[in-house]
Amino acid sequence: MALILFNKPYGVLCQFSGERTGPPRPTLAAFIDRPGFYPAGRLDLDSEGLLLLTDDGRLQARIADPRFKTPKTYLVQVEGDPDEAALDALRRGVRLKDGMTLPAEAEQINDPALWPRDPPVRFRKTVPDCWLRLTIREGRNRQVRRMTAAVGLPTLRLVRWRIGDWTLDGIEPGQWRNAQTPAGDAI
Missing domain, CATH: 3.30.70.1560 (Alpha-L RNA-binding motif)
Incomplete structure (x- = not known):
């Protein structure tokens, strides 16, 4: 189980592949080259900031699902x-x-x-x-x-x-870093 903290810039799609219609836009693939990682939640095209990505489906659901009220x-x-x-x-x-x-x-x-x-x-x-x-x-x-x-x-x-406990502190736009999972396991 791994977790990435990414500072999504303005104008970047929260997906790894581009849209089929409209002008081409930058995607997560332009910044993160780690296969098997998926966003835990989304940010709109015109929003910036912290996006969590993980390779663990249960962790992804726990972070993104409103039932958990993160x-x-x-x-x-x-x-x-x-x-x-x-x-x-x-x-x-x-x-x-x-x-x-x-x-x-x-x-x-x-x-x-x-x-x-x-x-x-x-x-x-x-x-x-x-x-x-x-x-x-x-x-x-x-x-x-x-x-x-x-x-x-x-x-x-x-x-x-x-x-939750993860912040954007020290991560420049377009940059990412590995993080600790909720269990405290270092990545």
Whole structure:
């Protein structure tokens, strides 16, 4: 059983083969040359950050399956300036088209020291933006983006920083490293 921590760059597909339609896009195969590894969960094309890959199907399911409620922490740049009501709504759970979300941990944070995004996030002098740290225990499609939009704070940039005990700390975009499995076995 092996585990890889990968810092997925913006614009990279969370799969090893390309799409059959549309323009060619970079895939995981451009960064990781380890046969038999598969992502435990996904990140959208326009999201960045921590992606776990494993060669063990049970571990993959345990990490990705919402029944296990593995916490996932995101650094989210949003358009607007959140008030306490918006943060409280995120903390209580937000009603989306597919139902209520579980309560999240949500707080406004100082701008994190992240790598520049390519392409950069649009900047508008007349519209403020800020950063949130949001921890969820589900994994619905585009959930964080839909949650912030539901409270009036559209997402501009989304970086997954942590999954369970694994973090992106010290891993540059497009880079990966071996990690320890939950049992503590060194890889």
